Ligand code: ZN
């Protein structure tokens with residue numbers, strides 16, 4: 415682990431030179447965890463060619479030394495992390511250029527760079543996604559963590575579906591599922607669990623509600639597990655009772671769209687061409703208008719990260735990324751079907767990490 419983190423830091427130092435920076439201030443939590451292993455919520459990481467320093471507060475004194483060891487210098491601040499930062503920057507001359515991840519600095523923090531007597535001494539330059547770009551390709555340890563999180567999610571789903579009956583509310587099902595995820599050892603819910611039944615399954619990002627599941631309802635569950643900081647993200651749609659021919663027909667289109675995309679997606683193709691594999695199939699079946707979101711997204715330390723698999727995604731997919739494949743069809747009033755898997759784009763082709771049937775399950779109501 416230590417070696418991988420050092421190699422990552424070395425690549426950030428190369429990026430300093432490429433971007434004509436004297437230092438990079440990293441404030442995004444996932445980026446800090448990626449570079450140092452620190453999982454706390456309050457930290458600033460300053461990377462320079464000479465060394466790196468992680469500034470955190472008193473609450474994390476023990477945790478930071480456990481997680482980071484002597485990989486980088488650690489500074490525990492009693493008052494404000496920013497005071498620690500100004501002190502660390504003290505040895506830089508006034509014209510020094512400090513980069514910062516523009517996606518992670520609030521406007522208030524940026525004002526502080528410009529206004530604080532200390533912060534105003536240096537030149538601040540917003541940077542795009544230097545660390546995020548490094549995170550896009552996963553190493554074998556990261557893929558193993560995501561695979562483990564995917565296994566937790568699919569086992570929790572099997573366990574949950576055995577308990578689902580009509581009459582339970584969506585919130586009750588979410589509770590059963592989240593308990594099952596915790597029982598599997600999931601460290602957190604990477605995003606708010608979606609449980610949507612009947613007509614509510616037509617809302618792609620429905621929150622679980624107090625609606626009671628009715629006999630023969632569609633039931634859509636979208637959820638994830640977290641292991642070692644890495645996320646999984648799974649969706650399955652089932653019927654609580656018997657599926658009508660109409661439901662079966664729509665389900666089959668989504669299932670085939672998922673399977674075509676999951677087996678054909680490759681590193682080297684653009685995110686747009688990956689998206690088109692599923693979208694063209696759904697459109698040819700007459701449901702193009704009802705697939706209103708993109709095909710998928712990268713997953714890792716965050717549940718939504720680079721790359722994007724979408725109509726507008728011109729960037730090529732890199733080898734060793736892990737992405738979701740999640741086509742869906744949503745018909746207002748009627749309901750929706752989505753089937754989402756996590757897929758590792760290995761050099762030898764796609765590997766599905768979420769091992770769970772694509773057959774339409776009809777639960778006993
Ligand atoms: Zn999802």
Ligand code: ZN
Nearest residue numbers: 647738740754
């Ligand atoms: Zn997703």
